[in-house]
Amino acid sequence: MTLVRTIKISFKALSRNKMRSFLTALGIIIGVGAVIAMISIGEGAKVDIQSRFASMGTNLLFVRPGSQSFRGRHGGGGTYQNLKEADAEAILERCDAVKYISPSVNTRAQVIYQNKNWNTSIYGTGDKYPLIRNWTIDEGEYFTESQVKTAQKVCVLGAEVNKNLFEGGYSVGQIIRIKKIPFRVIGILKTKGEAGGWFNQDDVIAVPYTTAQRRLVGRTDRISSIDVSAVTAERTQEAMDQIKEVLRIQHKIAPGAEDDFNVRNMSDIAESAAESTKILTILLGGIASISLLVGGIGIMNIMLVSVTERIREIGIRMSIGAKERDILLQFLIEAIVLSLMGGFLGIGLGVGGSALISHFSPMTTLVSIGSIVLAFLFAASVGVFFGFYPARKASKLDPIDALRYE
Amino acid sequence: MDNNNTLIQLEDLTKIYQVGETEVKALNGVSYNIHQGDILAIMGPSGSGKSTLMNIIGCLDKPTSGRYLLDGKEVSTYNKNQLAEIRNKKIGFVFQNFNLLARTTTLENTELPLLYSDISSKKTKEYAMKALELVGLQGREMHKTNQISGGEKQRVAIARALVNNPSLILADEPTGNLDTKTGDEIMDVFVDLNKKQGITVILVTHDQEVARIAQKKIFLRDGLIERLNGDRQ
Ligand SMILES: Nc1ncnc2c1ncn2[C@@H]1O[C@H](COP(=O)(O)OP(=O)(O)OP(=O)(O)O)[C@@H](O)[C@H]1O
Numbered sequence: 001m002t003l004v005r006t007i008k009i010s011f012k013a014l015s016r017n018k019m020r021s022f023l024t025a026l027g028i029i030i031g032v033g034a035v036i037a038m039i040s041i042g043e044g045a046k047v048d049i050q051s052r053f054a055s056m057g058t059n060l061l062f063v064r065p066g067s068q069s070f071r072g073r074h075g076g077g078g079t080y081q082n083l084k085e086a087d088a089e090a091i092l093e094r095c096d097a098v099k100y101i102s103p104s105v106n107t108r109a110q111v112i113y114q115n116k117n118w119n120t121s122i123y124g125t126g127d128k129y130p131l132i133r134n135w136t137i138d139e140g141e142y143f144t145e146s147q148v149k150t151a152q153k154v155c156v157l158g159a160e161v162n163k164n165l166f167e168g169g170y171s172v173g174q175i176i177r178i179k180k181i182p183f184r185v186i187g188i189l190k191t192k193g194e195a196g197g198w199f200n201q202d203d204v205i206a207v208p209y210t211t212a213q214r215r216l217v218g219r220t221d222r223i224s225s226i227d228v229s230a231v232t233a234e235r236t237q238e239a240m241d242q243i244k245e246v247l248r249i250q251h252k253i254a255p256g257a258e259d260d261f262n263v264r265n266m267s268d269i270a271e272s273a274a275e276s277t278k279i280l281t282i283l284l285g286g287i288a289s290i291s292l293l294v295g296g297i298g299i300m301n302i303m304l305v306s307v308t309e310r311i312r313e314i315g316i317r318m319s320i321g322a323k324e325r326d327i328l329l330q331f332l333i334e335a336i337v338l339s340l341m342g343g344f345l346g347i348g349l350g351v352g353g354s355a356l357i358s359h360f361s362p363m364t365t366l367v368s369i370g371s372i373v374l375a376f377l378f379a380a381s382v383g384v385f386f387g388f389y390p391a392r393k394a395s396k397l398d399p400i401d402a403l404r405y406e
Numbered sequence: 407m408d409n410n411n412t413l414i415q416l417e418d419l420t421k422i423y424q425v426g427e428t429e430v431k432a433l434n435g436v437s438y439n440i441h442q443g444d445i446l447a448i449m450g451p452s453g454s455g456k457s458t459l460m461n462i463i464g465c466l467d468k469p470t471s472g473r474y475l476l477d478g479k480e481v482s483t484y485n486k487n488q489l490a491e492i493r494n495k496k497i498g499f500v501f502q503n504f505n506l507l508a509r510t511t512t513l514e515n516t517e518l519p520l521l522y523s524d525i526s527s528k529k530t531k532e533y534a535m536k537a538l539e540l541v542g543l544q545g546r547e548m549h550k551t552n553q554i555s556g557g558e559k560q561r562v563a564i565a566r567a568l569v570n571n572p573s574l575i576l577a578d579e580p581t582g583n584l585d586t587k588t589g590d591e592i593m594d595v596f597v598d599l600n601k602k603q604g605i606t607v608i609l610v611t612h613d614q615e616v617a618r619i620a621q622k623k624i625f626l627r628d629g630l631i632e633r634l635n636g637d638r639q
């Protein structure tokens with residue numbers, strides 16, 4: 001018997017039991033739908049993060065102390081500090097692809113204004129920082145070069161901080177306390193307008209890095225990183241190479257030895273941040289796959305019941321000349337058809353579901369072709385895998401016993 | 407008597423069922439020849455081995471020992487797939503309880519054996535329609551099996567049995583579930599097929615009346631042929 005005929009026979013058998021067929025496929029429908037919707041959430045998060053980073057500027061470069069792999073002389077990368085102000089100055093002076101630099105000393109601190117309390121990120125920066133990061137000042141102004149040089153206790157508030165300490169009002173000229181040290185507010189940043197999300201660029205306070213060194217961190221000889229902007233986005237790579245060269249000389253690194261710093265651009269950072277969403281995607285997809293597996297077991301269960309219920313039919317088919325292979329194929333194809341139809345409907349459910357999620361929640365979702373193909377193949381193999389045992393059982397029946405079965 | 411139109415040769419067939427510790431000897435050494443164009447009735451009390459013999463002749467089962475030659479080929483040595491092939495090409499079955507597929511039209515039921523052969527889909531319908539006509543069911547092709555009477559069901563079963571143009575039709579108590587009048591009509595169908603198509607018919611029956619259409623009869627008792635009738639062997 002040809003495969004086409006077997007497929008026809010399977011379809012007929014399925015259509016004779018439409019309701020049962022649908023209920024059997026339901027497990028797969030939900031499973032495939034869940035896999036696609038869950039993966040779309042993970043993928044959406046990734047795209048979200050990448051676009052947020054991209055919006056910060058593509059000509060941004062970050063210089064950080066070297067990694068922990070440095071001969072094991074130091075502990076974790078975070079505690080390892082070997083960048084100095086002199087390094088920053090050397091970069092600005094000697095790299096012609098570099099436009100602005102800003103030494104950074106970052107920390108977190110508790111800030112107080114009257115009876116209000118807020119915990120936020122403190123960015124100790126140079127005066128060019130707003131130019132590097134595309135920050136716009138809403139009220140007042142950013143600190144100047146001379147204010148940085150003389151380590152003035154002045155600060156610029158992010159919109160979120162201003163909202164929390166001053167209820168969004170005009171705060172320029174007020175005194176707030178950062179780690180109990182009084183700072184005068186000289187400016188307010190314009191909001192980036194990103195509610196919630198992965199990290200909030202409005203929830204910061206900028207202070208001169210020199211002040212941060214002396215007053216907040218207590219180390220005057222080191223800076224935690226250097227923010228750099230290249231002259232143009234196209235010259236970012238060139239700027240990176242120049243910075244590396246300069247710093248190797250600054251740090252007296254012998255030729256062939258590893259760098260004790262690293263320079264990264266925005267898209268590198270976006271990439272590694274997006275990497276972290278992979279785990280989310282795998283986790284969500286994994287949970288959803290379990291429902292697909294349960295759906296597969298459902299198919300096996302119904303197919304087993306169906307074999308028992310149709311023993312007579314199997315006997316009849318055998319008595320008129322159906323071979324073992326014909327029966328095996330018929331039941332296997334029934335299972336595959338069920339799971340494929342479940343797969344198709346599930347794709348609809350998944351795509352629709354992820355559209356609903358992005359419509360009714362702040363989450364971004366992205367349905368990828370890959371996830372559709374993956375879920376579909378998974379559904380098909382569930383059909384083959386869980387359909388095989390019942391099909392084999394059916395094909396191994398003895399025709400006389402099957403015919404006599406009540 | 408062995409002439410060249412011998413269809414079936416049974417030589418010392420035995421069939422032993424193992425039920426737990428005990429052996430049940432359903433057939434105890436049956437030897438018999440059946441010729442092309444015969445109508446043979448197999449009779450005997452319940453448990454005498456009639457169905458067992460039919461199953462072996464119908465290639466649904468294999469004898470424990472002995473030889474079975476169908477068309478000169480020793481089918482007792484065939485494997486499951488080869489037997490299925492023989493059933494598909496050479497044998498048609500008619501059962502006491504009809505054994506039609508539920509919720510399926512008479513046409514689809516009749517087509518079934520052809521689906522498992524290499525006959526093209528186009529021919530399939532044509533042959534099935536012809537078979538239904540032969541059993542007097544023209545115009546009932548699209549009726550589902552739950553919409554027709556017992557007699558009609560058995561006609562569908564006969565149509566299905568003869569659709570692949572077999573040399574042999576086996577009927578195990580084909581009138582057992584029918585009233586006398588309907589039973590007689592079914593027997594007429596068999597006689598007709600035998601006369602017009604030359605199909606060999608073997609039927610199992612308890613009913614002397616039914617057996618009257620048979621030119622030859624064998625009586626089984628305890629798995630042995632007790633006596634022959636109408637065949638001076
Ligand atoms: N699958 C089986 N397993 C064990 N014993 C069996 C099996 N099939 C038949 N038998 C036994 O073999 C013997 C012959 O059975 P068979 O069905 O051939 O009788 P029968 O002549 O057709 O009877 P009836 O007229 O009641 O249909 C009986 O004793 C029966 O119990």
Ligand SMILES: [Mg+2]
Binds near residue numbers: 458
């Ligand atoms: Mg019987």
